[in-house]
Amino acid sequence: GLEGLNILQKQKFDLVLVDIIMPNLDGFGFIEQFKSKIKNEFIPVILMTGSEDLNTKIKGLNIGADDYLIKPLNENELLARVNSLIRLKKTHDELYEKNKMIQKELSIAQKVQQFIIPKEFDHIQHPKISGRYLPIEDIGGDFFDCYKLGDDTGILIADVTGHGIPAAMVMTMSKMMFGLYASQIDSPSILLSRINNEIRKLILDNQYITAFYLIYDSENKRIRFTNAGHARPLYYRRASGKILALDTDGLFVGIKDDTEYEEKSLNVQEGDRLFLYTDGITEIKNAEREEFGEKRLARYILNNADMKGSAFCDGLLAEVRLFSGGESPNDDIAFLNIEF
Incomplete structure (x- = not known):
C-alpha cells in the first residue's frame, strides 16, 4: 500500500x-x-x-x-x-x-467591471457622494455613476435583471449609453426615454433595467428626477427630520418602445441627504425570512443623520450583516449616499 x-x-x-x-x-x-x-x-x-x-x-x-x-x-x-x-x-x-x-x-470581466464602476467621487465637489458596490457573483448587473454637467451634476443608479455574464453585459452597454447621452440631454425623463429606445434594440425579451436618474441644479439648489421602476430613493430633510420616498411614473427601461417618463423636482436644503440603492439591500433576509425592508433602511438614515461619507456607508453594511445574521444576500447590493 x-x-x-x-x-x-x-x-x-x-x-x-x-x-x-x-x-x-x-x-x-x-x-x-x-x-x-x-x-x-x-x-x-x-x-x-x-x-x-x-x-x-x-x-x-x-x-x-x-x-x-x-x-x-x-x-x-x-x-x-x-x-x-x-x-x-x-x-x-x-x-x-x-x-x-x-x-x-x-x-478579466470582473476587473473590467471594477474599472468602469466608480469607487471614488472626488471629481464632484458638491454634493458629497460616497457609495458601495457588492455583487453576489464575480460580476453583477447593478451599477451607478455620476456625471459632471457644467455646474450641475447627474447621478444614476440602475439594476439589470438577472445575474452573472448576461446581466453584466447589459450593464456595461447601459452604462456606456448613459455616459454618452447624459452630457447631451438636460432632462432626466427625456434621457431615460432615449436610453429605453436604444437599449430595446440590444437586450433579450426577458431582460430589462430599473433606473433612477437625477440632475442636481447647483445654482437653484434643486433636483430634477425620474424613476423607471427602480427602488424608491429615500430623501432625508434635516430641517423637519423626516424622510421622503422619491418616485415617478414610468415603466422599466427596455420593456416597451417609445415609453414616456414622468419628471419631478424637489428643492434641496443644506444638511439634507439622498440615499439611492438597489433592492438587494432591502430584500436581504434574516433567519426568520424577514426582509430588511425600506422602513429599516429609513430608520437607519434617521438614526445616523450626523454620520458622513464612508462611515455612514460602512455602518449601514454592518447593520445589514447584523440583521441577516451572516446570511448570504440573494442579489447584488449597490447604493449611493449623497450629502447636500
Missing part, C-alpha cells in the same frame, strides 16, 4: 486498481490518503476484494472508491469498467479545463 502511494506521487496514472488486503496499508487507508493527495484532480479508483459483504462495499465507496469489483475478476467486466471510468475521466478533464478558461474570462 505505502509503496503504491510513493509510486503514484512520482508518476501520473489515468486509473488506479487497488486491493483491500495489502501489506503496511490496506485498501481503505490507501484510498483515503490517495484522494487527499490528489485533491481536485480526478483519478478514478477501482476497489477489488474477494468479499461480497455489503458493508465492505459501502465503506469503500464512501471513502472514495469510484467502482467496486469482486475477485476472481472477470476479464470482460474489468475491461468494461476500466473503459467506462477512463471515458468519465476524459470528460471530467475536458470540463475542468473549460471551467478554468471560464474562470479566467470571468476574472
Whole structure:
C-alpha cells in the first residue's frame, strides 16, 4: 500500500486498481490518503476484494472508491469498467479545463467591471457622494455613476435583471449609453426615454433595467428626477427630520418602445441627504425570512443623520450583516449616499 502511494506521487496514472488486503496499508487507508493527495484532480479508483459483504462495499465507496469489483475478476467486466471510468475521466478533464478558461474570462470581466464602476467621487465637489458596490457573483448587473454637467451634476443608479455574464453585459452597454447621452440631454425623463429606445434594440425579451436618474441644479439648489421602476430613493430633510420616498411614473427601461417618463423636482436644503440603492439591500433576509425592508433602511438614515461619507456607508453594511445574521444576500447590493 505505502509503496503504491510513493509510486503514484512520482508518476501520473489515468486509473488506479487497488486491493483491500495489502501489506503496511490496506485498501481503505490507501484510498483515503490517495484522494487527499490528489485533491481536485480526478483519478478514478477501482476497489477489488474477494468479499461480497455489503458493508465492505459501502465503506469503500464512501471513502472514495469510484467502482467496486469482486475477485476472481472477470476479464470482460474489468475491461468494461476500466473503459467506462477512463471515458468519465476524459470528460471530467475536458470540463475542468473549460471551467478554468471560464474562470479566467470571468476574472478579466470582473476587473473590467471594477474599472468602469466608480469607487471614488472626488471629481464632484458638491454634493458629497460616497457609495458601495457588492455583487453576489464575480460580476453583477447593478451599477451607478455620476456625471459632471457644467455646474450641475447627474447621478444614476440602475439594476439589470438577472445575474452573472448576461446581466453584466447589459450593464456595461447601459452604462456606456448613459455616459454618452447624459452630457447631451438636460432632462432626466427625456434621457431615460432615449436610453429605453436604444437599449430595446440590444437586450433579450426577458431582460430589462430599473433606473433612477437625477440632475442636481447647483445654482437653484434643486433636483430634477425620474424613476423607471427602480427602488424608491429615500430623501432625508434635516430641517423637519423626516424622510421622503422619491418616485415617478414610468415603466422599466427596455420593456416597451417609445415609453414616456414622468419628471419631478424637489428643492434641496443644506444638511439634507439622498440615499439611492438597489433592492438587494432591502430584500436581504434574516433567519426568520424577514426582509430588511425600506422602513429599516429609513430608520437607519434617521438614526445616523450626523454620520458622513464612508462611515455612514460602512455602518449601514454592518447593520445589514447584523440583521441577516451572516446570511448570504440573494442579489447584488449597490447604493449611493449623497450629502447636500
